[in-house]
């Protein structure tokens with residue numbers, strides 16, 4: 088666990104658990120990147136072209152996630168979710184936080200000129216839901232997609248599992264990991280992330296897009 092500077096990566100767990108896609112609240116400072124330290128294109132996702140965003144997120148990660156999604160089992164057609172219109176609160180929430188699986192075009196459109204950070208769940212997102220939790224392995228295709236995402240954007244996996252267990256399954260050192268529902272956080276030295284709000288230029292709601300895939 089790396090809590091050496093006492094600053095948690097995630098400062099707003101409500102946004103994490105409730106949003107599928109959204110702009111980070113202004114008090115949230117997830118990652119900064121040491122000057123020259125991040126090998127991804129354009130620093131922390133800045134100036135990544137729309138084409139690259141589509142290639143990395145849509146063709147790579149999105150397609151892999153659709154294969155793993157438990158919704159597939161229930162024949163949910165992506166993009167055609169039945170919203171319970173009779174529940175205005177739920178409809179309003181879905182309008183504000185649309186499903187990432189169904190709204191990637193919207194995400195790509197919103198991403199222009201912004202820093203992007205990607206937060207991924209493990210079970211049911213990066214791995215299929217299976218009866219035995221020890222067998223919830225990640226496919227090589229998914230691993231390659233996630234590795235590619237981490238080349239271009241700060242990327243983290245947030246899980247209810249222990250961090251050690253998720254790392255055993257994922258095997259990618261270039262990511263950040265938050266295990267035990269965010270109580271145990273490890274940042275990635277190989278990606279040169281740091282989470283010191285003092286050193287980073289504070290993002291505003293207009294220049295940072297956080298994509299949550301839960």
Ligand SMILES: O=P(O)(O)OC[C@H]1O[C@H](O[C@H]2O[C@H](CO)[C@@H](O)[C@H](O)[C@H]2O)[C@H](O)[C@@H](O)[C@@H]1O
Nearest residue numbers: 208209210215216217218219220223246247248
């Ligand atoms: O936050 P997550 O990464 O989604 O972890 C949530 C729980 O995931 C695991 O349980 C779920 O996946 C299992 C494997 O597919 C499945 O057998 C189980 O029914 C699901 O609930 C994990 O075992 C739990 O410890 C996590 O809290």
